[in-house]
Amino acid sequence: MERSITIVEDNDKIREGFATLIALTPGYRVAGQYANCEQALKNLEKDAPDLILMDIDLPGIDGIEGTLRVKKQRPECIVLIITVLEDSDKVFRSLCAGAGGYIVKNSDADQIIQNMADAFAGGAPMSLQIAKMVVNSFVRPQDSPLSDRETAVLRGIAEGKSYTKIALDLFISKETVRSHIKNIYQKMAVNSKAEALKVAGNKRWIN
Numbered sequence: 319m320e321r322s323i324t325i326v327e328d329n330d331k332i333r334e335g336f337a338t339l340i341a342l343t344p345g346y347r348v349a350g351q352y353a354n355c356e357q358a359l360k361n362l363e364k365d366a367p368d369l370i371l372m373d374i375d376l377p378g379i380d381g382i383e384g385t386l387r388v389k390k391q392r393p394e395c396i397v398l399i400i401t402v403l404e405d406s407d408k409v410f411r412s413l414c415a416g417a418g419g420y421i422v423k424n425s426d427a428d429q430i431i432q433n434m435a436d437a438f439a440g441g442a443p444m445s446l447q448i449a450k451m452v453v454n455s456f457v458r459p460q461d462s463p464l465s466d467r468e469t470a471v472l473r474g475i476a477e478g479k480s481y482t483k484i485a486l487d488l489f490i491s492k493e494t495v496r497s498h499i500k501n502i503y504q505k506m507a508v509n510s511k512a513e514a515l516k517v518a519g520n521k522r523w524i525n
Contacts, residue, residue: 322349324367355384374401389416419443462523
């Protein structure tokens, strides 16, 4: 089955290079190529890509916001972020937006094709350096007043889980979950889950 690929890259030379590589690779075809997200989103349904190669730094709507909009419109579409910089904050934000992987532009042709194949196979292609940064993004900051278990409980709340689900996931009782939440409120000097999530998010105590 032929896979459709859309390329969103504002550098003409790089975009054309990707298009040529895809056109010359059996099993792939170029569904569309655009210099900005706005045009790509406008033609998303018409192009119906299976995968989008999305530049992270674009004029107007950037690749992170573009990824978010693509995933809302076509959840089944895989988005691979492409960039020249391995920026840990952008890595994390792009993955949170729904990106299925993250590759650097100076990868060789074989590596780019392999990355796409891995993504279609259900993998999440990224360099070892990027993988390390993503893992580090989940490390609890040293300035957090919350324990590892309290952080896990708050993360569960952030994900919209019920007390019962959090308790099951952490192998504790619902009463223990409530106790942890009470401690979280006290440590953070807040009175609601919304306030706790806002403070923790701003201080990056949870991801």
